[in-house]
Amino acid sequence: MTDTTIKLTETTQPSALTALKIGPLPITVYFPAALVCAAAVYSGKLPNDVIGGLSVLMLLGFLLGKLGQTIPVVKRIGGTAIMCLFVPAAMVAYGLMPETALKAITTTFRTANLQYFFIACLVAGSILGMPHRVLVQGFLRMFVPLLVGTISAITIGITVGLLFGHSPRETFFFVIMPIIGGGLAEGVLPLSIAYSEMLHRPQAELVAQMVPAALLGNVVAIVAAGLLARLGEKRRDLNGQGMLVKTGDDDILGPARSDHPIDLSLLGAGIVLSCVLFVLGMVLAPYTGIPGPILMIIAAVALKLTKLLPAEMELGAYQINKFMSTSLTFAILVAMGTLLVSWQQLVASFNPGYIAICTTTVLAMVASGFFVGKWLNMYPVEAAIVTACHSGLGGTGDVAILGAADRMGLMAFAQIATRVGGAIMIVIATLAMKIAY
Numbered sequence: 001m002t003d004t005t006i007k008l009t010e011t012t013q014p015s016a017l018t019a020l021k022i023g024p025l026p027i028t029v030y031f032p033a034a035l036v037c038a039a040a041v042y043s044g045k046l047p048n049d050v051i052g053g054l055s056v057l058m059l060l061g062f063l064l065g066k067l068g069q070t071i072p073v074v075k076r077i078g079g080t081a082i083m084c085l086f087v088p089a090a091m092v093a094y095g096l097m098p099e100t101a102l103k104a105i106t107t108t109f110r111t112a113n114l115q116y117f118f119i120a121c122l123v124a125g126s127i128l129g130m131p132h133r134v135l136v137q138g139f140l141r142m143f144v145p146l147l148v149g150t151i152s153a154i155t156i157g158i159t160v161g162l163l164f165g166h167s168p169r170e171t172f173f174f175v176i177m178p179i180i181g182g183g184l185a186e187g188v189l190p191l192s193i194a195y196s197e198m199l200h201r202p203q204a205e206l207v208a209q210m211v212p213a214a215l216l217g218n219v220v221a222i223v224a225a226g227l228l229a230r231l232g233e234k235r236r237d238l239n240g241q242g243m244l245v246k247t248g249d250d251d252i253l254g255p256a257r258s259d260h261p262i263d264l265s266l267l268g269a270g271i272v273l274s275c276v277l278f279v280l281g282m283v284l285a286p287y288t289g290i291p292g293p294i295l296m297i298i299a300a301v302a303l304k305l306t307k308l309l310p311a312e313m314e315l316g317a318y319q320i321n322k323f324m325s326t327s328l329t330f331a332i333l334v335a336m337g338t339l340l341v342s343w344q345q346l347v348a349s350f351n352p353g354y355i356a357i358c359t360t361t362v363l364a365m366v367a368s369g370f371f372v373g374k375w376l377n378m379y380p381v382e383a384a385i386v387t388a389c390h391s392g393l394g395g396t397g398d399v400a401i402l403g404a405a406d407r408m409g410l411m412a413f414a415q416i417a418t419r420v421g422g423a424i425m426i427v428i429a430t431l432a433m434k435i436a437y
Contacts, residue, residue, distance in 0.1 A: 115336075382407065
């Protein structure tokens with residue numbers, strides 16, 4: 001090797017400092033960017049528009065997300081969501097959020113409706129981008145455990161709620177539904193919009209009421225998954241070691257979507273499809289009485305099941321979903337924590353009765369998956385773990401739950417439980433709300 005080659009190799013190897021990242025940014029890029037943004041905020045020069053708002057949201061989201069992934073214990077119980085929601089809420093409550101930053105965040109999230117754009121891309125992309133075979137066969141395979149688990153969770157949750165003085169309607173709509181609705185971005189956020197339209201209550205108040213349930217449910221599901229994995233180590237007859245069905249036929253995935261290179265033109269197609277589906281929902285909402293985001297979910301499922309879209313269009317929807325979920329989820333959570341979560345109401349929610357409802361709801365779901373899975377010739381440990389994902393915080397929750405059980409190979413089934421199961425529950429909750437109120 002020549003001296004020139006050696007020097008080139010030495011200069012191209014990243015330093016330890018460069019290798020350290022906060023979000024996708026090397027620390028040597030993150031800190032200068034954060035300093036520029038901070039200077040703009042405290043000098044009052046931060047643009048009161050999407051540029052200023054996204055700068056604050058993404059930089060703060062990357063930092064809080066990194067902390068949530070790093071802090072011991074917290075990182076194992078959905079730390080990213082906890083940090084991104086709770087820290088901004090506390091900052092606002094204690095007057096630590098600069099007014100300039102707060103205005104830019106409000107303009108971005110509310111005036112420019114970033115939350116609707118995010119929901120459209122995330123929800124439509126998650127459904128359209130799921131391989132048809134996974135959607136149909138995976139759901140059929142998981143339908144009975146999910147159905148029994150959902151009924152059990154609702155029944156037990158309402159019963160425990162009655163013991164602690166909570167009405168069935170309050171427990172069902174504001175505690176149980178957030179737990180099994182598919183997470184924060186894909187569950188609580190659309191639910192809060194739909195509830196706000198029908199109840200004529202502020203969205204912020206509704207989010208603050210539902211967020212603790214989603215977070216607590218995720219924590220219980222993670223702990224339950226870890227305990228199930230330990231049970232599987234002791235009882236080999238209950239343990240499929242990552243295989244769900246005892247026949248061994250778990251290969252329903254087909255080619256992984258991640259194998260396809262990113263196509264920029266397909267990203268544009270994915271954005272158009274997501275936005276048009278959302279617009280369709282808003283157009284039909286006045287005629288059906290069903291909120292637009294819920295109609296968007298129904299339309300996306302109908303498109304997927306009828307196979308009307310070309311495969312490359314579905315791929316585009318998937319790719320824009322992946323972009324939004326990896327790049328903007330932390331920012332959206334920070335915006336929710338800043339504008340929609342009341343710190344005082346959040347703290348007040350964590351009382352013994354509330355904790356008992358959340359815990360028993362998830363445990364009923366997990367226990368149903370265990371026993372029904374055993375009856376359906378599934379490995380009980382794996383069936384219970386997948387069913388537990390119905391109580392997770394979306395894709396992040398699935399990763400945390402499966403990671404706690406060392407069962408990442410079950411991700412496709414977990415996505416069925418979370419995405420499809422959550423979407424169905426959101427639709428049911430919205431229709432039930434129209435009847436109950």
